Amino acid sequence: MRHRCFAATVETIVQLVAKSRIVLRDRALRVHAYGDARFFARGAAWCILASALMVVLGLAAPELLVPPPLSLLVVTVTLATGFLLAAAVVWLGAAWGSATRHGALRVSDALYLEGRGRRLQIPLAAVQRAHLRRRANAITLGTDRGVVLTVALRAPGEASRLLDALAQPGATAPFRVCAYLPSPRHAREVITVAIGFALCLIGMFVTRHVPVALVLGTLAGLSTWFLARMAGWPAFSADLVVGRDGIALRHQGKERFLPLSRIARADPLEGGISLTLTDGEHLRIFLSPPALRRPAGSLTADLCTRRCAHLLRALHDHLHAQPEAAALTPSPAADVLLARRGRALSDWRAALRAAVTDDGGTYRTATLSPARALEVLEDGRAPLDHRIGAALALAPTRDRRAARRLRIAIATSASEDVRAALEQAAEDELQESTLARAHTATGEP
Numbered sequence: 001m002r003h004r005c006f007a008a009t010v011e012t013i014v015q016l017v018a019k020s021r022i023v024l025r026d027r028a029l030r031v032h033a034y035g036d037a038r039f040f041a042r043g044a045a046w047c048i049l050a051s052a053l054m055v056v057l058g059l060a061a062p063e064l065l066v067p068p069p070l071s072l073l074v075v076t077v078t079l080a081t082g083f084l085l086a087a088a089v090v091w092l093g094a095a096w097g098s099a100t101r102h103g104a105l106r107v108s109d110a111l112y113l114e115g116r117g118r119r120l121q122i123p124l125a126a127v128q129r130a131h132l133r134r135r136a137n138a139i140t141l142g143t144d145r146g147v148v149l150t151v152a153l154r155a156p157g158e159a160s161r162l163l164d165a166l167a168q169p170g171a172t173a174p175f176r177v178c179a180y181l182p183s184p185r186h187a188r189e190v191i192t193v194a195i196g197f198a199l200c201l202i203g204m205f206v207t208r209h210v211p212v213a214l215v216l217g218t219l220a221g222l223s224t225w226f227l228a229r230m231a232g233w234p235a236f237s238a239d240l241v242v243g244r245d246g247i248a249l250r251h252q253g254k255e256r257f258l259p260l261s262r263i264a265r266a267d268p269l270e271g272g273i274s275l276t277l278t279d280g281e282h283l284r285i286f287l288s289p290p291a292l293r294r295p296a297g298s299l300t301a302d303l304c305t306r307r308c309a310h311l312l313r314a315l316h317d318h319l320h321a322q323p324e325a326a327a328l329t330p331s332p333a334a335d336v337l338l339a340r341r342g343r344a345l346s347d348w349r350a351a352l353r354a355a356v357t358d359d360g361g362t363y364r365t366a367t368l369s370p371a372r373a374l375e376v377l378e379d380g381r382a383p384l385d386h387r388i389g390a391a392l393a394l395a396p397t398r399d400r401r402a403a404r405r406l407r408i409a410i411a412t413s414a415s416e417d418v419r420a421a422l423e424q425a426a427e428d429e430l431q432e433s434t435l436a437r438a439h440t441a442t443g444e445p
Helices: 002-017 035-060 069-096 158-167 187-207 210-231 299-319 322-328 332-338 345-355 370-378 384-394 400-411 416-426 432-442
Strands: 022-033 101-107 111-115 118-122 127-133 138-143 147-152 175-181 236-243 246-251 254-259 263-269 272-277 282-286
Touching (some): 022 069, 035 069, 035 210, 101 158, 127 158, 158 299, 187 210, 236 299, 254 432, 272 299, 332 384, 384 400, 384 432, 416 432
Antiparallel strands (some): 022 147, 101 111, 175 236, 236 246
């Protein structure tokens, strides 16, 4: 319970501290929700693909299908027709049924639409497309969730300012973007043609009827291409999080964390960045899916370029801050006082509470000031044990400024496992299992 309260407190502080980068007041806004239409279209594609497969299987081995293939075919065709009609109705409703409303658009840690007592929040990383409608003097923003937002503009430079605000990282939260790892060129088209051709050959062998085989192969190929395009396959997509301690790539509940100590350099690519790790591995990351890569000059390409620039700047700030961060590197006293050194968790906690204090030490005992402990916690290059030890020592602090710095330092960690360990330490509820997962994520012993 206390852990959830702490997380809520962190989120509240982040929202309060983050300043609005741009505010467009009293604007004509239109929100089109195409997400449901995409859902029904995806269902229709699956039904069409299943129909083609059942026809081939029913003709080749009818004894395998019960009820008879014709009954199954009728069901799947009926479902496909229903899904297509539903997708068309929902799409038309989203396109023409959205009324123009007046409200405000604000960009800070997220994109907010406010008006008439309502508030819509859209993550900045979800915005992937942008298009300038010159005749209507408006900009259209598209998200990966099927939401399309149209905002009226008044000044010539507002579109550029809005794109820059959408591309910037937050000051009190990790920089989050949707990233895509490269796939072989035209892989989707090649696989689609291969599947369609294979089913066409099977259909010709089974039915001995060329037109039927061509229709089955075409339907299967088009359905496969549509489903692959909707899912972004075969491109590998992940959430890219850049924090003060490194980079995290998250995909389907799994995370790969790259501490700053493992990143040798970061270079720009067209539409992305290239990371060179200390072990020689090269990682190419793109910030827009292949289907949305537009020629230079489009607003979508401009948004991607700005995100790449801000991402590289954030990485360079961390990577090239090493000389200045030398002063923040734990001193011998911090090494001794904050490190666990094989002690039990309870003994480590008790020793930290006695060692981190505003009272000066004596020639017999050494102490560490809370301000110095905060510096260690905020240093993403410091060893994990030192940062967690600093959070444990600062857990009972009542200084509001120190508590705010503590929570922001934790909220801006890229790794979920490291952040969970720091949160539990700051709440004095650190568990061995959580600490072990954090060590596994960072690769530290």
